[in-house]
Amino acid sequence: MAVLADYQREIYFRGLDGVLPDLPTDLDALERTAERRLEPRAFAYVAGAAGTESTARANRAAFERRRIVPRMLSGVADPDTSLELFGEWMAAPVLLDPVGVLTIMHPEGELAVARAAAALGTTMVLSTAAGHTMEQVAEASAGGSRWYQLYWPKDRDLAESFLERARSAGYRALVVTLDNHTLAWRPRDLDQAYLPFLRGVGIANYVTDPVFQKAVGSPIGEHNLREAVLAWTATFGDASLSWKDVPFLREHWDGPIILKGILHADDARHAADAGMDGVVVSNHGGRQVDGAIAALDALPAVAAAVGDRVDVLFDSGIRTGSDVIKALALGARAVLIGRPYVYGLGLAGEAGVRHVIRSLLADLDITMTVCGIPAVGEITPEILAA
Ligand SMILES: Cc1cc2nc3c(=O)[nH]c(=O)nc-3n(C[C@H](O)[C@H](O)[C@H](O)COP(=O)(O)O)c2cc1C
Ligand SMILES: O=C(O)C(=O)c1ccccc1
Incomplete structure (x- = not known):
């Protein structure tokens, strides 16, 4: 919809009054600005990836390798970017x-991310490992679309409690992340011995949960923060989970369920067989398995394996409108972005997140127009060079 492209016009017209954008409109350049301006350890945590970071680089290289072949005189003045x-x-x-x-x-x-997303009609997927509780975020995103991402803890009662809380706070869909039950080997963080959770950051959903509190003692505050953090490390992830455990999710969540971190076609088939509604083809932005396949390279086989039995979403390396088009051409119905909006947040709070969303969506809208693509539902593999 042309309204997405309004950001381009707005930027140029503000330029007539001598006003330049506060942040780069190229989301790759935004990372370099973030590196200069943000607290070094926090930047390193976000920018970093596993091992030599070869998978993080491969994610971008896979987009670079694919090329779009635009069509002329297609009569597309106002592409339809919407979908159900x-x-x-x-x-x-x-x-x-x-x-x-x-x-x-x-x-x-x-809270800032929730406000920006709600204002622009973009869906936010809230992590379990958040600095604010899911109830606080729900309040901040009032009227907005929100999904909840579960880090499936060892304690089943805690998992149930999280799902119950998310449901009553109005989160519509459940994303269950499978690729991060164990923290990977991440040299940027190791070399600075920096892990935010050990300082009690990002555990708000845990410390406010009655099930978690039972294990630590309530209330949880400065006096027992160390015990709380230790209890968090003990329950956070469960590497012993297998496909046998997946029915638990269905028993405790009656909305759509999406499994995140899928790279193999057989795992996507398992997800479909287990009655899941969607998968996210993702390698966690290269943060888990150094040497793992680029997420974009994994996408075609996953999409072919499940057909329309489950909806296929995609993340890991999306930075431009044409990246979105490439991912859709290779079988994704929709994509998610990670680091770019996080840099926007770090650099300018809610306004920075809005800038990132508006930049990417305007770029997508404009790129569809110049490629002659009438609607996102009509993006097929033929749009890419063989
Ligand atoms: C700082 C940081 C924290 C993350 N935390 C989570 C998380 O809590 N849950 C999750 O499912 N994925 C998490 N991810 C992975 C993202 O959801 C996503 O898969 C990845 O960032 C996509 O790649 P991109 O950053 O290249 O867009 C995190 C990524 C980053 C950079
Ligand atoms: O850092 C990450 O990639 C991540 O997914 C995570 C793991 C635990 C807590 C918060 C984020």
Whole structure:
């Protein structure tokens, strides 16, 4: 919809009054600005990835390798970027990824992201590992679309409690992240011995949960923060989970369920067989398995394996409108962005997040127009060079 492209016009016309954008409109350049201006350890935590970061680089290289072949005289003046996803109407096929510990970027963290997303009609996926509680974020995103991302804890009662809380706070869909039950080997963080959670950042949903409190003692505050953090590390992830455990999710969540972190076609088939509604093809932005396949390279086989049995979403490396088009061409129905909006948050709070969303959506809208693509639902593999 042309309204998305208004950001371009707005920027140029403000320029006539001598006003330049506060932040770069190229989301790759935004990372370099973030590196200069943000607290070095917090920046390193966000920018970093596993091992030699080869998978993080491969994610971008996979987009670089694919090329679009634009069409002329297609008569597309106003491309339709909208879609229906899990029964929800969305203005564009772009959502905000779950990202933990956002309060290391900005004191308002998840609240600022929720406000920006709600104002622009973009869906926010809230991480379990947040600096504000899911109830606080729900209040900040009033009227907005919100999904909840579960880090499936060892304690089943705690998992149930999280799902119950998310449901009553109005989160529509459940994203269950499978690729991060164990923190990966991340040299940027290791070399600075920096892990935000050990300082009690990002555990708001845990310390306010009655089930968690039972294990630590209530109330949880400065006096027992150390015990709380230890209890958090003990329950956070469960590497012993297997496909046998997946029915638990269905028993405790009656809305759409999406499994995040899928890279193999057989895992996508398992998800479909287990009655899941969606998968996110993702390698966690290269943060978990160094040497893992680029997420974009994993996408075609996953999409082919599940057909329309489950909806396929995608993340890891999306930075431009044409990246969105490439991912959709290779089988995704929608994409999510991670680091770019986190840098926006760190640099300018809610306004920075808005800048990132508006930049990407305007770029998508304009790129569809110049490629002659009438609607996101009509993006097929043929749009890419063989
Ligand atoms: C700082 C940071 C924290 C993250 N925390 C979470 C999280 O709590 N839950 C989750 O499912 N994924 C988390 N992710 C992964 C993102 O959801 C997403 O998969 C990844 O950032 C996508 O790649 P991109 O950053 O290249 O867009 C995190 C990523 C970053 C950079
Ligand atoms: O850092 C991450 O990638 C991540 O997913 C995470 C893990 C635990 C808590 C917060 C974020």
